[in-house]
Amino acid sequence: MTDVLIKVGFLALAALNGAIIFTIMDVKGASWMQRRPGPLHVGLRGFIFPVAEILKFVQKEDIIPTEVDRPVFKWAPAYVMVSCVALFAVVPMSPTLVVADIELGVFFALAISSLGTIGVLTAGWSSANKYSLMGGLRAAGQLIAYELPLILAVVGVVIQAETMSLVGIVEKQIEWGVPFVFGGQLIGFLIFMVAATAEMMRVPFDMPIGESELTMGFMTEYSGIRFLIFYISEYMNMFILCAIASTLFLGGYHVPLLPTEWVNFYGPVVLLTKTAILGFILVAIRWSQPRFREDQLQNLAWKILIPASLVNILVTAIMKVGF
Amino acid sequence: MEDFFNKIKESFTNTTLEFETINIKVDSIDWIDTHKKLKDGFNLKFFSWLSAVDWDNDVSVGEAPKESVSPNFEIITCLSDLANTNLITVSTKIDKSDPKIESLVEIYGGANWHEREAYEMFGINFENHPNLEKLYLPDGYEGNPMLKSFELISREVKPWPGEVDVEGMPEESGSDKSPDG
Amino acid sequence: MVNTLDPQNMNNFSEASVSIEIETEDMTLNIGPQHPSTHGVLRLVAKVDGEKVHDVKPVLGYMHRGYEKLAEVRSYPQITTLVNRIDWVAGFSNEIPFIAGAERLMEIEVPERAKHIRLILNEMARISSHFVFNGAYALEVGALTPIFYAMEDRERVLDLIESVTGGRFHPNFNRIGGVKPAAGAGPTSKKNIQDLPAGFYRDTKVAMEKVIKAADQFQNLIGGNEVFKKRTKNVGILTPEIAEAYGVSGPILRASGVKSDLRTHTDYLPYDQFDFEIPVGENGDCYDRWDVRVKEMVESAKIVLQAIDSMPSGPLQAKVPKVIKVPKGRTYVRAENPKGEMGYYIISDGGLGPYRLKVRTASFSNISILPIMLEGALLPDLIAIMGSLDFVLGDVDR
Numbered sequence: 001m002t003d004v005l006i007k008v009g010f011l012a013l014a015a016l017n018g019a020i021i022f023t024i025m026d027v028k029g030a031s032w033m034q035r036r037p038g039p040l041h042v043g044l045r046g047f048i049f050p051v052a053e054i055l056k057f058v059q060k061e062d063i064i065p066t067e068v069d070r071p072v073f074k075w076a077p078a079y080v081m082v083s084c085v086a087l088f089a090v091v092p093m094s095p096t097l098v099v100a101d102i103e104l105g106v107f108f109a110l111a112i113s114s115l116g117t118i119g120v121l122t123a124g125w126s127s128a129n130k131y132s133l134m135g136g137l138r139a140a141g142q143l144i145a146y147e148l149p150l151i152l153a154v155v156g157v158v159i160q161a162e163t164m165s166l167v168g169i170v171e172k173q174i175e176w177g178v179p180f181v182f183g184g185q186l187i188g189f190l191i192f193m194v195a196a197t198a199e200m201m202r203v204p205f206d207m208p209i210g211e212s213e214l215t216m217g218f219m220t221e222y223s224g225i226r227f228l229i230f231y232i233s234e235y236m237n238m239f240i241l242c243a244i245a246s247t248l249f250l251g252g253y254h255v256p257l258l259p260t261e262w263v264n265f266y267g268p269v270v271l272l273t274k275t276a277i278l279g280f281i282l283v284a285i286r287w288s289q290p291r292f293r294e295d296q297l298q299n300l301a302w303k304i305l306i307p308a309s310l311v312n313i314l315v316t317a318i319m320k321v322g323f
Numbered sequence: 324m325e326d327f328f329n330k331i332k333e334s335f336t337n338t339t340l341e342f343e344t345i346n347i348k349v350d351s352i353d354w355i356d357t358h359k360k361l362k363d364g365f366n367l368k369f370f371s372w373l374s375a376v377d378w379d380n381d382v383s384v385g386e387a388p389k390e391s392v393s394p395n396f397e398i399i400t401c402l403s404d405l406a407n408t409n410l411i412t413v414s415t416k417i418d419k420s421d422p423k424i425e426s427l428v429e430i431y432g433g434a435n436w437h438e439r440e441a442y443e444m445f446g447i448n449f450e451n452h453p454n455l456e457k458l459y460l461p462d463g464y465e466g467n468p469m470l471k472s473f474e475l476i477s478r479e480v481k482p483w484p485g486e487v488d489v490e491g492m493p494e495e496s497g498s499d500k501s502p503d504g
Numbered sequence: 505m506v507n508t509l510d511p512q513n514m515n516n517f518s519e520a521s522v523s524i525e526i527e528t529e530d531m532t533l534n535i536g537p538q539h540p541s542t543h544g545v546l547r548l549v550a551k552v553d554g555e556k557v558h559d560v561k562p563v564l565g566y567m568h569r570g571y572e573k574l575a576e577v578r579s580y581p582q583i584t585t586l587v588n589r590i591d592w593v594a595g596f597s598n599e600i601p602f603i604a605g606a607e608r609l610m611e612i613e614v615p616e617r618a619k620h621i622r623l624i625l626n627e628m629a630r631i632s633s634h635f636v637f638n639g640a641y642a643l644e645v646g647a648l649t650p651i652f653y654a655m656e657d658r659e660r661v662l663d664l665i666e667s668v669t670g671g672r673f674h675p676n677f678n679r680i681g682g683v684k685p686a687a688g689a690g691p692t693s694k695k696n697i698q699d700l701p702a703g704f705y706r707d708t709k710v711a712m713e714k715v716i717k718a719a720d721q722f723q724n725l726i727g728g729n730e731v732f733k734k735r736t737k738n739v740g741i742l743t744p745e746i747a748e749a750y751g752v753s754g755p756i757l758r759a760s761g762v763k764s765d766l767r768t769h770t771d772y773l774p775y776d777q778f779d780f781e782i783p784v785g786e787n788g789d790c791y792d793r794w795d796v797r798v799k800e801m802v803e804s805a806k807i808v809l810q811a812i813d814s815m816p817s818g819p820l821q822a823k824v825p826k827v828i829k830v831p832k833g834r835t836y837v838r839a840e841n842p843k844g845e846m847g848y849y850i851i852s853d854g855g856l857g858p859y860r861l862k863v864r865t866a867s868f869s870n871i872s873i874l875p876i877m878l879e880g881a882l883l884p885d886l887i888a889i890m891g892s893l894d895f896v897l898g899d900v901d902r
Binding site for chain 2: 568770
């Protein structure tokens with residue numbers, strides 16, 4: 001029992017830390033690109049800015065409008081966050097430093113990641129606000145559309161690694177000597193990253209929030225700590241999806257030339273570095289791109305990404321069988 | 324501008340050019356025909372604005388006209404031409420007791436909002452207007468604010484220029500009292 | 505309604521079209537008056553079917569301040585303070601046509617130097633207005649960064665306006681017969697009139713070169729962005745015919761391919777002395793409207809640079825009577841403002857104030873095409889189209 005509690009505690013803590021690191025990165029990246037003095041210079045060179053942000057949300061009143069579906073409205077943020085945290089369970093930080101090395105790790109990750117959709121949809125529906133509803137529906141449409149290319153992009157990796165365990169996938173990459181992104185899965189990696197960006201609902205796929213259109217999308221009616229939970233889980237989701245991407249495509253905790261027996265020590269650092277690099281790319285995209293339109297987003301998913309990932313699977317399979 | 328003025332004058336007799344603004348005065352019956360003619364014959368396709376003036380001797384705001392006028396509404400439209408930017412104003416006078424005139428929406432789509440504004444501000448009825456309802460004012464608002472008889476309440480409450488609200492110097496206030504005291 | 509398939513007709517299956525219609529009800533969506541993209545307090549009552557907009561009804565009046573009524577109880581010099589607040593993004597430009605109208609009725613010849621100063625400040629107001637548009641429009645299509653750059657660059661222009669007039673947004677700098685003695689140029693006495701502040705020419709040159717650079721940056725970073733192009737090209741096309749009938753003017757009209765700029769036709773300011781181009785769009789879509797404004801910024805900067813090079817010397821004010829009474833008469837003066845044609849129809853009865861002042865604002869006519877343009881658009885397009893019209897609520901409601 002204590003074993004489970006420790007594992008859950010570790011998961012929550014790790015995911016939360018990841019989220020905070022990504023928040024700092026996002027805020028500092030934004031202020032660097034936008035020449036904003038606040039998060040760059042004020043207060044320990046801007047590093048306590050996220051703390052101030054969190055404290056601000058915590059002390060604010062948690063307003064629950066009268067017309068909302070109270071229980072659903074109250075629990076939707078928690079639901080979104082839990083599905084994010086659970087996702088982190090299968091990410092290995094070294095061959096042994098993994099909460100749950102499941103045989104079907106990839107399958108678990110993809111299944112859990114689609115659970116968040118329900119949280120977002122219920123948040124939008126229960127808010128009794130038209131903007132929230134539209135945001136929730138947009139989120140649902142978007143997450144369903146991008147779930148497919150996400151899964152199909154991973155299928156290529158699974159074929160190549162011949163296993164669905166995330167540890168197994170990393171071990172395969174060590175065996176190969178090159179991470180999968182350079183070993184024939186470049187297209188898969190790109191599709192995965194695009195689809196993951198859409199899953200995270202970040203620019204240029206942030207229509208569910210789309211503050212210039214839907215004020216704040218499904219989060220419109222939320223305030224105080226519940227809004228904070230949405231806010232944190234957005235970064236958590238970003239952190240974990242980047243971690244999964246670096247595990248699947250970039251070799252995870254492994255880095256060449258370092259002695260493998262010390263992998264328990266440097267493994268988490270290596271993984272975090274790779275994750276942060278991917279995260280920085282997302283930050284750069286977020287602060288330099290406009291937003292797509294809803295139909296353009298759907299076109300991109302169904303007409304480009306899904307066919308491309310199918311071709312990717314085909315090519316991977318042929319290569320696997322033929323050579 | 325002179326050339327254009329002369330050209331207009333051939334078609335419309337009651338035309339004046341003062342302060343670089345050409346004005347055609349027409350009867351309210353010819354309102355529609357005039358605009359049709361100006362749009363098709365003189366290529367004045369750009370609808371700039373439409374508004375009204377409340378001519379009245381008895382005013383509750385501002386200054387009354389210096390010379391006595393016969394009370395009526397004057398409706399003015401401004402049309403222009405994009406190619407060589409001729410500008411023209413057309414005006415007509417209508418009776419105050421039954422203020423109504425044909426709507427221009429059929430000819431110039433842009434007249435829609437301007438007529439709605441004149442409707443709520445002056446109470447002029449534009450006949451055959453597709454949706455003649457209030458534009459700016461809230462639904463329950465009574466009265467037509469731009470009428471000269473409509474009081475500007477803030478001015479009633481606090482007349483302008485009003486008293487100078489600077490306190491007098493101590494010596495001055497002392498001097499008001501009797502010199503002996 | 506679900507069409508049941510007849511099993512006997514299965515042969516025609518390839519030709520049969522499955523028509524499953526779900527009966528949906530349109531949802532009424534209130535956009536505004538409090539909404540991030542309505543530039544203040546415009547309210548749109550939109551009937552939406554999912555993402556599709558069926559019917560849009562703009563509701564105005566949340567910012568109606570009754571300027572036309574207020575002008576009737578004010579004297580001419582007081583009205584300049586009032587009209588400053590109409591389009592607050594380009595406060596200076598609002599004063600110009602009104603002052604020009606009063607001067608025309610009084611038959612005052614304004615000194616050349618005053619005209620040049622007016623022209624410079626007018627163009628600066630245009631630049632600052634277009635900066636705001638640039639930042640805000642990018643924000644509306646979802647790019648969050650450009651507004652910070654636009655605001656920072658605009659600040660430089662506002663600083664210049666402030667150094668001359670003493671006000672950033674509401675300069676109230678024009679006087680009938682000329683301009684107010686400038687702020688910040690040393691002590692003033694009746695003999696020694698203040699002129700432009702020291703270092704103004706140098707600072708202006710620096711700022712205008714920065715404006716040209718910034719416009720170039722906008723062209724590359726926003727205009728060259730594929731997502732931005734996808735969002736704005738062929739979206740919200742406005743034909744010149746509709747634009748003319750609805751009195752749409754300014755950059756929106758020019759984006760539709762009509763080469764119409766009041767600066768070249770009318771003589772309210774000496775624009776004929778300068779050499780500038782009028783940018784014109786081709787398709788009349790959102791991208792063109794954006795593009796025309798960015799190009800206009802460059803042209804404005806060029807005009808300012810030429811104007812400070814050819815600044816004539818002389819007095820700042822013509823001789824005007826102490827109590828300003830405008831003779832009886834009526835006139836309409838219009839000017840090319842950042843948003844489009846702005847004009848004042850002044851009916852004077854020889855008194856201290858006008859008998860009637862009609863204010864023709866650009867944004868009012870410009871957004872009257874919203875119901876036509878938004879018919880059948882998608883909700884994100886609604887925001888993109890609305891933003892591209894670049895209106896200010898003070899300019900709509902007056």
